[in-house]
Amino acid sequence: MAMFVQHGHGKSDKIDAALDSGSIDGVIFGARNEKIENIESCVETVREKGGQVFLDPQFHVSAIIPANDRFLPDYPYYKVGRTSADFIGVKKISGHVKATLDYELTLSVDRLLSPTVIFDSFESKWCQTALNLADASLDYHASIKNAPPLLLSFVIGEQALESRIELDAFLDQVTSWEAMSGAYIIFSREDSSYSQRFESERLANALYLTYVLGSINGLEVINGFTDFCGLLFRSVGSTAFASGWSQSLRQFHKRSFTKQKPGGKLPRLRYTSTPLLNSILLSELQLIYENGALDAVLSGVPFDEVIVDADSPESSDWNARSSELQHWESLKTIEEHIGEDVSKNLSVIEKRIVAAQELYLMLTNEGVVFGPQSGSEHLEQWSEAIGTFREIASL
Amino acid sequence: MPLPNITEGDIKALIPEIKSAALIGHGGQKVVFRAIYNDQPIALKFALLSDTFNPENEDIDETVLRAQRETQIMQECTSPHMVKLGPIGLATACTADQNVLYFSEEFIDGQALKEVLKNEGPMQTDDVVRLGLHMCSAIADLWSLGKIHRDIKPGNIMRRADGTGYVLLDAGLAFDVAGESISAGFSVGTMAYFSPEQFDYTNRRTMDFRSDIFSLGVTLYEAATGQHPFFSPTTSAPHLFSKITKHNPAPPSSLNAAIPVALDNVILRMLGKSPHLRYRRIDQLREALAQVQEVR
Numbered sequence: 001m002a003m004f005v006q007h008g009h010g011k012s013d014k015i016d017a018a019l020d021s022g023s024i025d026g027v028i029f030g031a032r033n034e035k036i037e038n039i040e041s042c043v044e045t046v047r048e049k050g051g052q053v054f055l056d057p058q059f060h061v062s063a064i065i066p067a068n069d070r071f072l073p074d075y076p077y078y079k080v081g082r083t084s085a086d087f088i089g090v091k092k093i094s095g096h097v098k099a100t101l102d103y104e105l106t107l108s109v110d111r112l113l114s115p116t117v118i119f120d121s122f123e124s125k126w127c128q129t130a131l132n133l134a135d136a137s138l139d140y141h142a143s144i145k146n147a148p149p150l151l152l153s154f155v156i157g158e159q160a161l162e163s164r165i166e167l168d169a170f171l172d173q174v175t176s177w178e179a180m181s182g183a184y185i186i187f188s189r190e191d192s193s194y195s196q197r198f199e200s201e202r203l204a205n206a207l208y209l210t211y212v213l214g215s216i217n218g219l220e221v222i223n224g225f226t227d228f229c230g231l232l233f234r235s236v237g238s239t240a241f242a243s244g245w246s247q248s249l250r251q252f253h254k255r256s257f258t259k260q261k262p263g264g265k266l267p268r269l270r271y272t273s274t275p276l277l278n279s280i281l282l283s284e285l286q287l288i289y290e291n292g293a294l295d296a297v298l299s300g301v302p303f304d305e306v307i308v309d310a311d312s313p314e315s316s317d318w319n320a321r322s323s324e325l326q327h328w329e330s331l332k333t334i335e336e337h338i339g340e341d342v343s344k345n346l347s348v349i350e351k352r353i354v355a356a357q358e359l360y361l362m363l364t365n366e367g368v369v370f371g372p373q374s375g376s377e378h379l380e381q382w383s384e385a386i387g388t389f390r391e392i393a394s395l
Numbered sequence: 396m397p398l399p400n401i402t403e404g405d406i407k408a409l410i411p412e413i414k415s416a417a418l419i420g421h422g423g424q425k426v427v428f429r430a431i432y433n434d435q436p437i438a439l440k441f442a443l444l445s446d447t448f449n450p451e452n453e454d455i456d457e458t459v460l461r462a463q464r465e466t467q468i469m470q471e472c473t474s475p476h477m478v479k480l481g482p483i484g485l486a487t488a489c490t491a492d493q494n495v496l497y498f499s500e501e502f503i504d505g506q507a508l509k510e511v512l513k514n515e516g517p518m519q520t521d522d523v524v525r526l527g528l529h530m531c532s533a534i535a536d537l538w539s540l541g542k543i544h545r546d547i548k549p550g551n552i553m554r555r556a557d558g559t560g561y562v563l564l565d566a567g568l569a570f571d572v573a574g575e576s577i578s579a580g581f582s583v584g585t586m587a588y589f590s591p592e593q594f595d596y597t598n599r600r601t602m603d604f605r606s607d608i609f610s611l612g613v614t615l616y617e618a619a620t621g622q623h624p625f626f627s628p629t630t631s632a633p634h635l636f637s638k639i640t641k642h643n644p645a646p647p648s649s650l651n652a653a654i655p656v657a658l659d660n661v662i663l664r665m666l667g668k669s670p671h672l673r674y675r676r677i678d679q680l681r682e683a684l685a686q687v688q689e690v691r
Binding site: 065168171172174175176178212216217218 | 592603605643669670671672675676679
């Protein structure tokens with residue numbers, strides 16, 4: 001089982017460092033953020049370091065108007081501004097599939113990821129298009145000799161997860177494909193601001209979807225663009241999850257792929273605390289330190305030394321790079337202890353949630369004030385979601 | 396549905412090669428005779444057609460079309476656990492002032508599973524597994540033709556007297572996956588083996604071989620415990636619907652301690668409320684059943 005880096009803009013040496021330290025098991029490259037002339041060497045570098053490699057073709061960006069598609073127009077399967085008319089008919093669908101998978105086959109990747117489109121409802125025409133692309137990908141994949149295994153990609157708007165009836169019908173359809181060996185699942189978030197929050201009913205259904213594919217049907221499932229939630233998905237049966245270095249690589253939002261007015265502010269430095277099951281601001285870590293509770297929130301990973309060895313968190317050399325690498329180290333320490341027994345895994349997570357809630361309460365009582373993105377709200381949502389999930393999965 | 400009123404004399408007049416014919420049973424639409432044809436026993440089935448039936452238009456008559464599908468399936472299936480078409484092909488006739496259709500099947504010398512369970516009680520685990528494996532063969536054979544049986548139940552399974560196993564009968568409801576959902580017009584007893592998706596009048600749910608896996612799961616549950624997981628003589632149709640679609644039955648081992656947990660798990664998974672909770676490939680079910688035998 002594994003944890004991957006979700007690649008995006010500005011990779012610098014982070015991937016190499018994380019692979020060297022063993023805190024990640026591979027990389028899912030995003031075509032949008034890598035020049036086509038560089039992608040092959042990127043793939044090779046990861047492979048040389050023993051990591052698994054995937055290319056997310058990010059075909060779905062072609063149906064976003066106006067798209068923020070960066071390097072995608074250089075990729076042979078990509079065309080800007082595709083509309084629903086571009087997906088009518090078997091010939092067009094097969095053409096998209098062939099162009100995308102043929103390109104991936106030129107790279108030394110471990111799995112092929114099928115082209116897909118984003119949908120916000122299981123009953124929408126875009127969901128049908130996504131299913132048609134997946135079905136055609138299975139057909140084309142079957143015709144290629146010695147191809148790597150194929151994962152069917154789905155980018156599912158979290159709003160779609162509100163309807164269990166529609167989700168059930170979707171799962172009936174997908175699991176009826178006998179040739180399917182796995183899926184690359186991304187949940188597109190409704191709220192573009194970064195946090196660990198996930199509305200409990202939707203999260204319960206997201207867990208159910210992952211559980212049905214991974215645990216019940218034995219498929220390989222990779223959850224892309226995740227953060228701490230990736231640990232929940234792994235607990236219910238996904239094979240791996242991917243988390244990136246920036247907030248937009250830890251939760252998927254259509255906004256990230258839509259042209260925006262230039263501007264925005266630099267993200268503030270964060271520290272990932274496994275005891276809190278959250279990434280908190282460095283300034284919040286400073287407050288915790290000043291209240292004498294630093295040890296209680298540390299993740300216990302090698303990069304913590306940067307903070308522990310300094311006089312205080314804010315006076316340390318903590319920077320974006322250390323924050324990113326420490327994030328992966330922290331997630332990995334939990335991920336590597338997840339087993340195959342779903343109920344047991346969830347019990348472990350539930351204990352962690354209770355402990356995190358108690359810790360938040362203790363810190364709040366000590367006077368530590370958390371910002372809206374660093375607070376404990378997600379813990380209650382997760383707890384409710386796990387309860388609901390256990391009920392619907394009879395666990 | 397009314398059944399044809401046919402006598403041995405009517406049959407001999409209709410098919411002179413028949414030496415003798417004895418009524419052995421009747422289903423929802425057909426009466427069945429054990430007949431001797433060219434010195435071999437066959438099962439001869441008759442169904443009633445409407446008074447207005449016109450042989451010129453038999454290709455639009457629903458009863459004839461259904462029988463055509465049934466005989467075609469029997470012709471195409473190769474599994475030893477699926478009943479075969481007999482020497483008399485599908486034909487229509489007017490006999491004893493009734494329009495009828497008839498065809499023959501191989502005669503299975505044995506006992507319906509329904510009777511076996513009634514007379515002998517719950518089956519041993521090895522027999523349950525064997526029954527499951529044989530029905531997997533029949534379901535796989537049908538599915539290779541893109542068909543689902545839709546009426547797997549103890550009354551439609553025969554145990555051969557020669558000990559060679561079980562045979563699935565009556566593909567009369569078998570349909571391809573595009574077939575309409577059908578739960579209207581059936582007795583509660585028949586619907587007791589329907590999958591949850593067979594009750595879906597909106598046809599939003601996928602119908603594939605996993606529907607047959609559910610029905611087989613109900614059958615195996617009954618074979619292993621002697622009790623139906625959802626139905627009792629006092630169960631009304633609405634209650635049955637609710638139980639099949641919502642109620643999780645007790646593990647079979649809670650009713651029969653001799654049943655191993657491995658078989659519990661297989662049967663309960665077959666009874667998943669949604670197709671996506673059951674086995675995704677028939678081979679997976681076969682392997683799971685084979686493992687039950689291995690661990691014993």
